[in-house]
Amino acid sequence: MKKILVIEDDRVIRENILKLLKAEGFDVTGAENGAQGLNAAVSNLPDVILCDVMMPQLDGYGVLAALRSHPVTATVPFVFLTGKADRSEVRQGMELGADDYLTKPFSKAELVGAISSRLKKQAALAQQHNLRSSSELVQDAADKLEQIKTSLCGALEREEFQVYYQPQINVQSGKIMSAEALVRWLHPEKGLISPAEFIPAAEETGFIVQLGEWVLRTACKQMQVWQNAGFSLQQVAVNLSPRQFHQPDLSSRVAQILAEIGLEASSLELELTESLMVEDAESAIATLQQLKDLGVSISIDDFGTGYSSLSYLTQYPFDTLKIDRCFISNITDGCTNAAIVKAIIEMAHSLCLEVIAEGVETEAEKDFLWRYECDAMQGYLFSPALPAVDFEQLLVEGK
Numbered sequence: 001m002k003k004i005l006v007i008e009d010d011r012v013i014r015e016n017i018l019k020l021l022k023a024e025g026f027d028v029t030g031a032e033n034g035a036q037g038l039n040a041a042v043s044n045l046p047d048v049i050l051c052d053v054m055m056p057q058l059d060g061y062g063v064l065a066a067l068r069s070h071p072v073t074a075t076v077p078f079v080f081l082t083g084k085a086d087r088s089e090v091r092q093g094m095e096l097g098a099d100d101y102l103t104k105p106f107s108k109a110e111l112v113g114a115i116s117s118r119l120k121k122q123a124a125l126a127q128q129h130n131l132r133s134s135s136e137l138v139q140d141a142a143d144k145l146e147q148i149k150t151s152l153c154g155a156l157e158r159e160e161f162q163v164y165y166q167p168q169i170n171v172q173s174g175k176i177m178s179a180e181a182l183v184r185w186l187h188p189e190k191g192l193i194s195p196a197e198f199i200p201a202a203e204e205t206g207f208i209v210q211l212g213e214w215v216l217r218t219a220c221k222q223m224q225v226w227q228n229a230g231f232s233l234q235q236v237a238v239n240l241s242p243r244q245f246h247q248p249d250l251s252s253r254v255a256q257i258l259a260e261i262g263l264e265a266s267s268l269e270l271e272l273t274e275s276l277m278v279e280d281a282e283s284a285i286a287t288l289q290q291l292k293d294l295g296v297s298i299s300i301d302d303f304g305t306g307y308s309s310l311s312y313l314t315q316y317p318f319d320t321l322k323i324d325r326c327f328i329s330n331i332t333d334g335c336t337n338a339a340i341v342k343a344i345i346e347m348a349h350s351l352c353l354e355v356i357a358e359g360v361e362t363e364a365e366k367d368f369l370w371r372y373e374c375d376a377m378q379g380y381l382f383s384p385a386l387p388a389v390d391f392e393q394l395l396v397e398g399k
């Protein structure tokens with residue numbers, strides 16, 4: 001089934017298009033603003049994107065520029081939806097690399113026709129691409145990685161990084177309880193680059209230590225601002241990569257940052273992945289204990305995707321377990337994921353761990369988690385990661 005992403009801030013228009021395309025047999029996703037659209041494009045990789053030109057904050061041009069410079073979405077067919085046949089608007093879109101445009105209001109035949117011709121063109125291109133040798137493709141990927149590594153150095157001074165915040169919601173109350181800090185790299189030419197792409201590169205070069213410390217400091221400062229403003233946010237969660245975790249003076253660096261900012265250690269949670277636990281258990285436990293002694297909470301991220309030796313859950317001083325999003329999707333189809341998630345929640349609770357479900361995208365998934373007493377959730381159903389100002393707006397609205 002071909003996937004179509006519709007980025008349109010007007011709810012009525014968006015829902016109309018989604019309904020029309022669904023009836024035509026497409027797998028459709030809607031996004032109500034540019035930032036949400038970008039996130040959905042990178043994570044779902046649609047076959048065609050339809051995007052409104054005029055939207056507040058990140059408009060259609062910004063979305064297109066970011067998509068075109070992101071290696072994962074660079075070639076996804078992009079169709080602009082313009083309000084009127086304004087030639088300069090259309091030209092600007094096409095110059096930025098749009099493939100087609102539709103002038104609102106358009107008929108169902110025009111809409112479906114534009115999508116079909118994009119899909120046909122894409123299929124022809126894919127065939128050509130497959131003719132390229134696999135060694136060429138491997139070389140391309142290696143070149144890309146080298147480019148990323150080179151431009152990472154200096155990106156911090158050039159202030160190209162931003163920290164976005166994704167709300168973590170209390171499942172029972174439906175209110176925001178905490179935020180996960182997720183770094184974003186806005187490259188001046190390449191646009192938004194996904195952390196899934198540059199974090200491994202930064203880890204390889206060692207740059208992650210510097211970047212990670214900047215993220216930690218930025219997130220702690222932001223948390224302090226929100227607490228001072230009176231928002232009842234419990235914690236900010238910051239991801240730690242293996243290389244960061246293995247710094248010999250990690251706990252004293254964290255303590256120093258908290259002291260400099262004046263943030264309570266209990267307001268900080270550090271997220272680690274399972275892979276860290278298998279290497280040198282004894283020193284990992286010692287480091288975790290030092291962090292716990294400061295008063296910082298520890299969560300185990302992407303649970304279930306790594307080595308999954310359950311014995312470590314009893315040996316390590318974790319507070320929270322985050323169920324990876326691969327177990328959450330299809331949870332309601334009565335398949336094995338449902339059984340796994342139920343078992344993880346029960347097991348975590350009997351070990352006195354709090355449970356957060358990642359990647360919650362539908363009401364049905366939320367209802368399932370509510371029924372099985374999962375403590376918290378995060379995912380596009382509630383909100384993608386947002387810039388601090390937009391996250392704050394959610395807090396102001398009392399969400």
Ligand code: C2E
Nearest residue numbers: 043182183195196199215239240241359360361378379380
């Ligand atoms: P993670 O820590 O597991 O973060 C969750 C990822 O899932 C984020 O992707 C988030 O945007 C995405 N996500 C959230 N809700 C949904 C949903 O409902 N559906 C789908 N499909 N995806 C959802 P993001 O921001 O691209 O980050 C990817 C990974 O990069 C993170 O996975 C984390 O491992 C790493 N990362 C991000 N920021 C940092 C950082 O500051 N430091 C370190 N060391 N790693 C980071």
Ligand code: MG
Nearest residue numbers: 180239271301
């Ligand atoms: Mg995380």
Ligand code: MG
Nearest residue numbers: 301302322358
């Ligand atoms: Mg995760």
